[in-house]
Amino acid sequence: MKTLFIGAGSMAHALMSGALKAGVLNNEEVYVTNRANQERLNEIMHEFCIRKVNRASRYDVIILAMKPKDFHEAADSVRPYLSGNTLIISVLAGITMEHISDRLDFKGAIARAMPNTSAAMGKSATAVAFNQYLSPSQKEWTKTLFQSVGIAAEVEEEKLDLITALSGSGPAYIYYVAEILKHAAVELGLEEGLAESLVTQTIAGASAMLSESGLEARELRRNVTSAGGTTEAGIAALEDHQVRDAFFKCISSANNRSQTLGHELKENSLKK
Known part of the structure; x- marks a missing residue:
């Protein structure tokens, strides 16, 4: 799965680290972009031997891992990477799948997850919710991604704020x-x-x-x-x-x- 991380902070690093170690992600198919901190972007690319975003490409999976407050500004830059078959996975606290869909003008597969930074050690406790557009294979892949970095449970989206407070924080x-x-x-x-x-x-x-x-x-x-x-x-x-x-x-x-x-x-x- 050709996967793009939007954001290179602690959560992106933890998820990348755990999933690459587990073999769920392949570093030849992982890309990353970061809004402002070029030094941090270079560090994470070097650490995991992954690539900078190709602005002419479309991606199978886009993982939204920027700070929640930066989502609105980042949305315009995300749209060119989307196709009708893209799976969006958000790890942004507080932002609903409906809002992501509206802001990106995207009527496709969206998953919203709340892992924690113990993902880097394969010990995350993650809850994940799905909208109605995921195919069975996309849903299975998403669960496998988060199971590779700990335990993962499917929940209704309305429970994610509480789970963010409990296991996310x-x-x-x-x-x-x-x-x-x-x-x-x-x-x-x-x-x-x-x-x-x-x-x-x-x-x-x-x-x-x-x-x-x-x-x-x-x-x-x-x-x-x-x-x-x-x-x-x-x-x-x-x-x-x-x-x-x-x-x-x-x-x-x-x-x-x-x-x-x-x-x-x-x-x-x-x-x-």
């Missing part, structure tokens, strides 16, 4: 927790290097238990929370500081922002 929440744990350990007397290695391995081990033990998170937590013990004391402090509510507000706020972003971008495009 989710790695940043985990990194934030790791940052806080390390900071607390250092403040209480551990060497920075030791604190970092312990936190990293603790999170990796807990992740493996979640994915491989067959037990739910609640049961795993209870299994290590002895009455009157250290874990119980730590969790009680988290409950006292309403960490559960804070995470609910975290997901809710990100979900609302994804919805608002889509509305704002659509309104702005109608004004121009």
Whole structure:
């Protein structure tokens, strides 16, 4: 599949890296373009041995991976690469398939996906929605693309804002927790290097238990929370500081922002 990435940021890099490693994409058939950062474009082309966009070509697949706010401006430059058989895959938060179709004046196959940057390690959690124009082979190829970089689930499009808040932004929440744990350990007397290695391995081990033990998170937590013990004391402090509510507000706020972003971008495009 002759594939063009529009955008060369972290998500494009992660998806490219994972899919090329898995052999779903062939670097001889992958092209990339970037709106402004020529240095970044050169870096990614060199790293993956891929080609700069050929402006006279049409592509089987176009992956929209620019910043959502740049979609409106980029749309005019995307149209020349489209044919009636092109599959558009968007990884843009908040922008609906209907809006993409309208802005590109394209009545064809569109998939909207929300992976995360763990795709670079083959560990993404991706949700993907499809419009009615995909052929069975296009739908299968799209699923294979995202399965090559982790797990992928088909969902209704209206769930994608919430999934963006949960798993799209989710790695940043985990990194934030790791940052806080390390900071607390250092403040209480551990060497920075030791604190970092312990936190990293603790999170990796807990992740493996979640994915491989067959037990739910609640049961795993209870299994290590002895009455009157250290874990119980730590969790009680988290409950006292309403960490559960804070995470609910975290997901809710990100979900609302994804919805608002889509509305704002659509309104702005109608004004121009």
